[in-house]
Amino acid sequence: MNTISDYLSELKKNLQGRDSALVQDALADAEEYLTDALAGVKEEQPGLSDSDAFSLAVEQYGLPGEIAQEYISIEKRTGPYSPNVKKGKSIFARFFGIFADSKTWGAVLFILISLITGCIYFSWSAAGISLTLGLILFIFGLFVLLFYLYSLRGIALLEGRLVEGLLGVRMPHRPLFMPKGMGWKEQLKMLFKEKHTWFTLIYTILQLPLGVIYFSLFIILIAASLSSCVFPFWVNGILKLNGLVSSINFTVSMWTTPLFILGGILLLTLTLWMCRGIGWLHGKWARLMLVVE
């Protein structure tokens, strides 16, 4: 083990089978520290050979095995979130407990935002792809392509933060790195070869239809449940009292009022459960597409 990349691959080996976002964080931290520490050691002791400087930096930072253990033990203590709905409660309490669970409202917010982010990602990708295709014959087009592919990495990180914040799914906290001193052609080649680039591209494009589906489902169901709650009051109260409805067809018997309200509340609760389901599924999808294994 003589170089930073040796250290990183050793660390990766020690973290094998662990959460891939955790692995990415640990690798990024180690690379950041070792790069700085190597430069620091050489500045303090200019006479030191490269491998001695590296050993000193590693000695201070810790061996890959030790460091892997630290990440694992801290991750165990502080997971991405702790679910509020506790086990052992009655089914009834668990069913309606969804209103008190912050994860539910995170998922609702994500669903509302996903339409907007979907539009932005889609437009960005459509613009990026068409611009690149239009300019590909010129050398300038390749720079546009490189910029666009890098922007996808940024989107992946941003979306990851959103997914972790709102859906509680562990996502990378750090951007991916490019080896130092790489020419732009090599960078382009590397980005092209990476599965992650294409997965992110697919994600950005599919986020629009998904966002539309999530948003519409949510709005339709929320509207249906709320209108069910107020329907009897609307018909029997406002419309009748104001003489707007006189026909017998529009009459809703008073005794059905609680049923409408109950139905509305039930549908509202089910809608929130659906949001949780969407959140769970989307979390899996985002991990699959945006996290580098």
Next chain:
Amino acid sequence: MEERENNIKKFQKELLSGIAALVLLSVLDKSEKPLYGYQITKILGKGGKGFSLLKLGALYPVLRSLEKSTLLSSSVEPSFSGPPRRYYSITQEGKETVREWQKIWGQTQDFVNDIVGGVD
């Protein structure tokens, strides 16, 4: 003999990892500008030999967990010499928390001194 040394090391390590979060929060609380990992380890290095017993790599996951519990915030900025660096700064909540922690630390110190006191 070796076993005793191991026990001493183990004791020191456990003690330090217990207070790592307090020390990191205090460093960032005192700093006027956001700091990245290596800068923090440099500041700790100036404080004496104490922290050299703890591997510096062990501080990074602590920083991350403090960020997760919203006591710290961070931003990634590009660096000229290598990969981008993550700069950490303390949040308002972190500032309030570190005051509480420092109080508890003071109380713990008094308590331990009372019990252990008199040992040179």
